[in-house]
Amino acid sequence: MSAEPIRNARGTRDFLPSDLVLVQHLERTAQAVAKSACYQEIRTPLFEETRLFQRSLGETSDVVAKEMFTVPKRVEPGASPNAGQDGYTFRPEGTASAARAYIQGGFAAHAPLQKWFYIGPMFRYERPQKGRERQFTQFGVEAFGVQSPELDAEVVSLALDFFLRLGFGEELQVRINSMGDPADRHRWSAKLKEFFQPQVDVPDSPRCADCVQRFQRNVFRLLDCKVPRCIELNQGAPDLFALMGEEALQHHHRFAQALSNLGHQPVEDRSIVRGLDYYTRTVFELHYPPLGSRSALCGGGRYDGLVAEMGGRPTPAVGFSIGFTPTELALAELKLPPAADLADLHAQLAPQIYLVAIAEEDRADVLRLTHRLRQHGWRCSCDYRQKSAKAQFKEAAKSKAILALVLGAEERAADQVVVKDLRLQEEQRVEISALPALLAQLLA
RNA sequence: GUGGGUGUAGCUCAGUUGGUUAGAGCACCAGAUUGUGGUUCUGGGGGUCGGGGGUUCGAGUCCCCUUACCCACCCCA
Numbered sequence: 001m002s003a004e005p006i007r008n009a010r011g012t013r014d015f016l017p018s019d020l021v022l023v024q025h026l027e028r029t030a031q032a033v034a035k036s037a038c039y040q041e042i043r044t045p046l047f048e049e050t051r052l053f054q055r056s057l058g059e060t061s062d063v064v065a066k067e068m069f070t071v072p073k074r075v076e077p078g079a080s081p082n083a084g085q086d087g088y089t090f091r092p093e094g095t096a097s098a099a100r101a102y103i104q105g106g107f108a109a110h111a112p113l114q115k116w117f118y119i120g121p122m123f124r125y126e127r128p129q130k131g132r133e134r135q136f137t138q139f140g141v142e143a144f145g146v147q148s149p150e151l152d153a154e155v156v157s158l159a160l161d162f163f164l165r166l167g168f169g170e171e172l173q174v175r176i177n178s179m180g181d182p183a184d185r186h187r188w189s190a191k192l193k194e195f196f197q198p199q200v201d202v203p204d205s206p207r208c209a210d211c212v213q214r215f216q217r218n219v220f221r222l223l224d225c226k227v228p229r230c231i232e233l234n235q236g237a238p239d240l241f242a243l244m245g246e247e248a249l250q251h252h253h254r255f256a257q258a259l260s261n262l263g264h265q266p267v268e269d270r271s272i273v274r275g276l277d278y279y280t281r282t283v284f285e286l287h288y289p290p291l292g293s294r295s296a297l298c299g300g301g302r303y304d305g306l307v308a309e310m311g312g313r314p315t316p317a318v319g320f321s322i323g324f325t326p327t328e329l330a331l332a333e334l335k336l337p338p339a340a341d342l343a344d345l346h347a348q349l350a351p352q353i354y355l356v357a358i359a360e361e362d363r364a365d366v367l368r369l370t371h372r373l374r375q376h377g378w379r380c381s382c383d384y385r386q387k388s389a390k391a392q393f394k395e396a397a398k399s400k401a402i403l404a405l406v407l408g409a410e411e412r413a414a415d416q417v418v419v420k421d422l423r424l425q426e427e428q429r430v431e432i433s434a435l436p437a438l439l440a441q442l443l444a
Numbered sequence: 445g446u447g448g449g450u451g452u453a454g455c456u457c458a459g460u461u462g463g464u465u466a467g468a469g470c471a472c473c474a475g476a477u478u479g480u481g482g483u484u485c486u487g488g489g490g491g492u493c494g495g496g497g498g499u500u501c502g503a504g505u506c507c508c509c510u511u512a513c514c515c516a517c518c519c520c521a
Contacts, residue, residue: 007512007513010512010513061519062518062519062520063519063520066445066519067519067520093521122521124519124520124521126518126519126520127445127446127518128513128514129514129515129516129517130514130515130516131520131521132519132520132521133521136521137521138521139521140521210517210518213518221519296520296521297521298521299520299521321521322521323520323521324521325521326520326521327521356479356480358479358480359479388475388479389479389480390479390480390481391474391481392480392481393480393481393482394480394481394482395481396480396481396482397481397482398481398482400482404480404481406479406480408479409479410479418479418480420480420481422481422482425480425481427480
């Protein structure tokens with residue numbers, strides 16, 4: 001049996017100790033931003049009933065149509081489970097689960113206003129490429145129970161704050177649009193189909209092949225096609241804003257106003273059309289133009305219909321999600337964050353104290369002392385490979401420890417220990433009883 | 445799902461028009477006289493050259509297939 005080594009599954013990543021430094025920094029930044037605005041953390045299961053996503057994201061969305069990690073509910077021999085309809089699916093995004101938890105928790109009745117955030121892995125069965133993985137981490141925020149456009153602006157400002165704290169500059173751009181209310185959307189959809197029909201429904205369509213496809217699945221997407229010819233053909237297409245109801249229009253204006261009130265002049269961008277069904281009114285994206293083609297950092301919007309659609313009381317809501325992977329890519333390109341921001345996390349990878357046993361007979365005492373110091377809260381390490389004293393000092397240096405404690409026959413006889421500062425190469429011999437105080441001073 | 449690129453030690457790569465036991469740097473391990481470090485020196489472990497088939501006297505080096513990864517499209521975080 002020639003055992004071929006098993007590798008990580010396609011589209012997944014190992015986060016090794018040094019990789020985690022950045023990730024942990026992203027996590028704590030996200031938490032700090034969210035908590036500063038009194039958003040509370042939630043953790044929902046990594047998998048849900050498949051129906052949850054079919055209902056919330058829409059059967060025609062790409063995510064549901066071809067990117068779901070679905071497993072059958074039961075795998076009994078002989079049974080023929082229908083995973084597609086009656087199975088579990090690893091969550092491809094966080095909003096559906098949050099809405100489900102909101103409904104299930106009965107918040108509409110006793111505490112309709114809920115501001116939540118989450119950080120965790122999401123799964124999509126896609127072909128991996130740069131900035132896109134099958135398992136990825138998202139930071140998301142969802143605020144339930146308020147339909148005021150000022151809340152939309154608050155949510156956007158959280159996303160902005162996240163990137164600003166990571167070191168992004170003032171070039172950060174908020175692009176906004178509105179999807180109107182469902183009735184507006186239906187009218188618009190009909191008008192669009194009417195408008196595009198002649199372009200698509202002919203043997204030799206002037207539109208690109210993708211657009212012909214999109215026409216069936218999601219007409220809105222024709223609008224953000226990048227093919228030059230298609231862009232031309234989009235001239236004169238029906239404008240949603242001309243069909244939108246007064247309330248939705250007002251909402252959008254107040255949203256834009258609230259944003260500029262917070263100091264973020266938004267950019268109107270009619271091509272922003274989120275791919276998931278549940279969005280209503282506000283949709284937005286954060287961009288960082290210096291990044292060029294990969295400038296999109298965050299996407300979000302309002303989904304006033306989702307909770308009711310899923311069987312809860314009608315509850316307005318708004319949120320966003322930020323992918324860690326694109327964020328990491330952007331940070332790398334921008335040479336961010338500054339090393340100082342990560343210094344503490346890096347430092348935690350190294351021991352503070354490395355204990356050296358001069359001879360074999362000293363090892364037992366070294367282990368005892370190591371154990372004691374750990375209980376005091378110091379990060380301590382020592383050798384378990386019978387290395388020579390010399391090699392232990394090498395090990396101590398390599399480990400980036402700050403101090404070395406040396407225990408030999410002389411020290412043990414006198415109840416003392418040598419404390420060596422590896423940065424200054426200075427050492428002193430002290431009574432064991434005085435050790436905690438000295439360490440506290442040296443490692444402050 | 446479609447198209448393109450790549451695949452030599454843990455990592456970064458050399459390997460001349462196919463030629464004999466496949467190399468380097470870094471990393472790792474051990475030493476350089478007796479209780480002390482990141483420099484230096486010496487030695488050592490580690491590769492069925494992604495896998496399979498073919499051409500050839502002979503292939504890491506050419507051809508085919510396959511697989512993994514990467515990149516782009518689609519879509520999106």
